[in-house]
Amino acid sequence: MEISYQGATTFIQTAGFAIDADKPSVCFVHGAGMDHAVWTLFVRWFARNGYNALAVDLRGHGRSGGEALTSVEAMADWLLGLLSTLGVKAVGLAGHSMGSLIALQAAATGGAAVRKLALLGFGYPMAVGAPLLDAARANDPVAVDMMTIWGHDFGAQIGGHQVPGLSISTISKRRFEAARPGVLFADLNACHTYAGGAEAAAALSCPVSLILGERDRMTAVRGAREFAKALPKASIEIIPGCGHGMMEEKPEQTHKALVKALVV
Amino acid sequence: MSGPRYLGFDTLSLHAGQRPDAQTGSRAAPIYQTTSFVFDDAERASGLFGQMRAGYVYSRVANPTVAVLEERVAALEGGVGAVATASGMAAIHLALATLTGQGSHIVSSRALYGGTHNLLAYTLPRFGISTTLVDPRDPAAFAAAIRPDTKLIYAETVGNPRGEVLDIPAVAEVAHAAGIPLVIDATLTTPWLSQPLALGADIVVHSLTKFIGGHGVAIGGAVVDGGRFDWEASGRFPQITDRDMGLNELDFAEDFGPAAFIMRARLEGLRDFGGCLSPGNAFYLLQGLETLPLRMRQHVSNAQAIAEFLAANPAVSQVTHAGLPTHPDYALAQRLMPRGAGAVFSFEIKGGRAAGRKFIDALQLFSHLANVGDAKSLVIHPASTTHARLDAAALERAGISEGLVRLSIGLEDPQDLIDDLARALGVSQK
Numbered sequence: 001m002e003i004s005y006q007g008a009t010t011f012i013q014t015a016g017f018a019i020d021a022d023k024p025s026v027c028f029v030h031g032a033g034m035d036h037a038v039w040t041l042f043v044r045w046f047a048r049n050g051y052n053a054l055a056v057d058l059r060g061h062g063r064s065g066g067e068a069l070t071s072v073e074a075m076a077d078w079l080l081g082l083l084s085t086l087g088v089k090a091v092g093l094a095g096h097s098m099g100s101l102i103a104l105q106a107a108a109t110g111g112a113a114v115r116k117l118a119l120l121g122f123g124y125p126m127a128v129g130a131p132l133l134d135a136a137r138a139n140d141p142v143a144v145d146m147m148t149i150w151g152h153d154f155g156a157q158i159g160g161h162q163v164p165g166l167s168i169s170t171i172s173k174r175r176f177e178a179a180r181p182g183v184l185f186a187d188l189n190a191c192h193t194y195a196g197g198a199e200a201a202a203a204l205s206c207p208v209s210l211i212l213g214e215r216d217r218m219t220a221v222r223g224a225r226e227f228a229k230a231l232p233k234a235s236i237e238i239i240p241g242c243g244h245g246m247m248e249e250k251p252e253q254t255h256k257a258l259v260k261a262l263v264v
Numbered sequence: 265m266s267g268p269r270y271l272g273f274d275t276l277s278l279h280a281g282q283r284p285d286a287q288t289g290s291r292a293a294p295i296y297q298t299t300s301f302v303f304d305d306a307e308r309a310s311g312l313f314g315q316m317r318a319g320y321v322y323s324r325v326a327n328p329t330v331a332v333l334e335e336r337v338a339a340l341e342g343g344v345g346a347v348a349t350a351s352g353m354a355a356i357h358l359a360l361a362t363l364t365g366q367g368s369h370i371v372s373s374r375a376l377y378g379g380t381h382n383l384l385a386y387t388l389p390r391f392g393i394s395t396t397l398v399d400p401r402d403p404a405a406f407a408a409a410i411r412p413d414t415k416l417i418y419a420e421t422v423g424n425p426r427g428e429v430l431d432i433p434a435v436a437e438v439a440h441a442a443g444i445p446l447v448i449d450a451t452l453t454t455p456w457l458s459q460p461l462a463l464g465a466d467i468v469v470h471s472l473t474k475f476i477g478g479h480g481v482a483i484g485g486a487v488v489d490g491g492r493f494d495w496e497a498s499g500r501f502p503q504i505t506d507r508d509m510g511l512n513e514l515d516f517a518e519d520f521g522p523a524a525f526i527m528r529a530r531l532e533g534l535r536d537f538g539g540c541l542s543p544g545n546a547f548y549l550l551q552g553l554e555t556l557p558l559r560m561r562q563h564v565s566n567a568q569a570i571a572e573f574l575a576a577n578p579a580v581s582q583v584t585h586a587g588l589p590t591h592p593d594y595a596l597a598q599r600l601m602p603r604g605a606g607a608v609f610s611f612e613i614k615g616g617r618a619a620g621r622k623f624i625d626a627l628q629l630f631s632h633l634a635n636v637g638d639a640k641s642l643v644i645h646p647a648s649t650t651h652a653r654l655d656a657a658a659l660e661r662a663g664i665s666e667g668l669v670r671l672s673i674g675l676e677d678p679q680d681l682i683d684d685l686a687r688a689l690g691v692s693q694k
Contacts, residue, residue: 013518013519015513015519016507016513016515035521036518037518037519037520037521040519040520041315041316041317041318044314044315044316044519045311045314045316045317048314048316063518131265131267134265135265135267138265140265142265142266142267143267145267145268145269145270146267146268149267149268149269149270150268155283157270157271158271158279158280158281158282158283159280159281159282159283159335159336159339160281160282160283160335161318161331161335161345162318162319163318164320164326164327164328164330164331164334164530165326165330165331165334165335165338165345165346165347165348165526165530166335166338166344166345166523166526167335167338167339167343167344167345169270170338170339170342170343170344170345170491171344171345171491171521171522171523174344174491174492174521174522175521175522177492178521178522251317251318252317252318252319255311255317255318
């Protein structure tokens with residue numbers, strides 16, 4: 001669905017379903033330079049199993065208009081405002097990579113509105129290397145290559161997509177290529193400069209599931225494990241043989257982890 | 265700025281799509297010779313049928329052995345995905361049927377494989393789909409033929425038998441200016457010689473039967489999606505951009521983003537038309553694909569040597585190989601396919617139909633048959649075989665002269681091939 005929100009067209013994938021106030025809700029937040037379509041299988045499953053399932057296109061991403069926001073805090077506020085506008089009062093929130101920082105921040109500031117939290121491809125701090133930041137700042141296609149190659153386990157280039165016939169790495173590459181100029185840098189810089197993780201962790205009261213790729217080259221498992229010690233109700237799911245892009249690399253394992261994390 | 269590099273073509277031709285089998289460690293892609301796949305439980309079955317889970321249901325729509333081939337072809341072409349089909353013609357039909365419907369119009373190059381020409385000119389009109397054929401060397405002719413109901417431009421990388429080289433970037437620009445995709449048959453060049461998606465095309469079709477298989481033992485085809493065409497912006501493809509109640513309420517562009525076309529081709533096209541590739545044939549084709557780079561180097565090297573030999577032979581009046589400076593598309597071929605202009609080409613033998621027949625009968629090493637792209641060298645004389653019922657005037661209208669001979673150059677010692685041709689050319693002139 002498309003709505004006008006904060007002066008811009010805003011797209012939310014719902015698998016064709018209208019929002020029903022009587023159903024529980026789950027919301028998915030994509031990572032840097034991405035859009036809602038990384039969540040399609042999961043949105044379709046939750047939508048057909050009794051949930052309002054929402055995958056947002058962040059401002060300036062995918063089918064949403066406006067300028068991309070430049071901080072995790074601003075994106076979290078934007079997300080909470082959007083959910084409120086949609087009439088969603090309580091939500092299970094899942095975010096991937098940058099989206100996991102947004103989800104974390106939104107859960108911390110949204111209080112009881114976020115009742116479950118799933119952080120995929122999570123790391124904190126989410127420092128981004130200078131070569132990638134510089135390439136993204138220059139809108140250099142090399143940034144797309146870095147995101148595509150480092151954003152997956154080595155095996156993703158070999159293939160073996162669980163959705164038959166698809167190329168894991170080329171689909172991701174096309175998504176990054178489709179990002180508007182400046183968006184990837186704005187996103188990566190927002191990750192790089194986000195400093196509210198510890199404070200957010202301290203404010204959380206909902207259960208948190210960390211869903212991590214064993215071979216993640218962008219947000220290593222070790223850092224996420226360390227962060228989880230500060231969370232009151234945390235569980236960790238490690239997906240074997242998986243890199244940072246678990247929704248494409250291991251959709252079945254990601255499905256199971258998300259169901260475990262978000263089903264009420 | 266330099267960054268990390270992707271795996272190279274030669275590596276992908278060996279590995280793409282297949283990691284060693286997790287259960288058995290099998291290094292070769294196993295042949296999953298099964299019609300169907302057991303569901304773990306009712307919930308997973310429901311998820312697979314509803315496109316909510318990833319996996320396999322029934323081999324008409326997807327099979328693990330076939331999927332290895334699909335991913336490998338997609339990787340070599342630089343596409344987001346591929347669907348393998350029972351033949352090259354099934355691949356063309358799948359691509360066209362996914363993009364068109366009753367009342368649709370196609371603009372196509374007129375330099376086409378005969379089966380494709382027949383499909384466009386005679387068969388598809390029975391289903392309400394018409395085609396305007398244009399000169400492949402004139403991008404403006406493609407533009408002029410586009411109508412409001414046009415759904416795609418179709419062409420081949422290199423024409424057969426005249427060797428017209430398509431200016432893919434120029435024709436892609438024409439297509440995209442009109443909001444329609446460019447579909448390219450790249451059978452004769454394979455991704456080793458030309459990657460149409462990188463040149464601006466949107467969809468590639470292959471007969472895998474030819475150079476990609478290389479062995480001449482299995483029929484197959486593939487459709488590859490480049491993943492860059494903007495279906496929403498085009499506005500001409502509601503089957504891709506609107507929610508489809510007959511296909512699990514999928515909105516392909518919304519749900520699959522860059523893989524919208526190829527997902528529809530699979531979920532509708534294989535489900536409803538059923539032109540799937542068998543796992544056995546997929547296995548055979550994978551064996552060929554593993555050595556594609558090695559074979560193509562030899563194919564084009566041999567073809568170039570033989571084209572140059574023929575061009576200098578007094579029994580030959582013309583050689584239409586784009587690797588020769590005398591060919592009208594030589595400069596274009598050098599720019600778009602610098603590794604070589606392929607190994608299928610034709611030449612004109614002096615003496616017309618009778619000389620052509622004598623030449624064919626005198627060959628000892630070349631196989632006289634109706635195929636191209638085999639590891640073995642092949643020859644056919646259209647005026648005495650595929651077009652034997654046409655008189656000289658009708659042949660001319662089809663772009664084929666009485667003395668035209670088509671060669672598909674194989675991997676033999678090139679001097680042996682030249683010796684065979686030289687002997688037969690001598691006989692033809694007696």
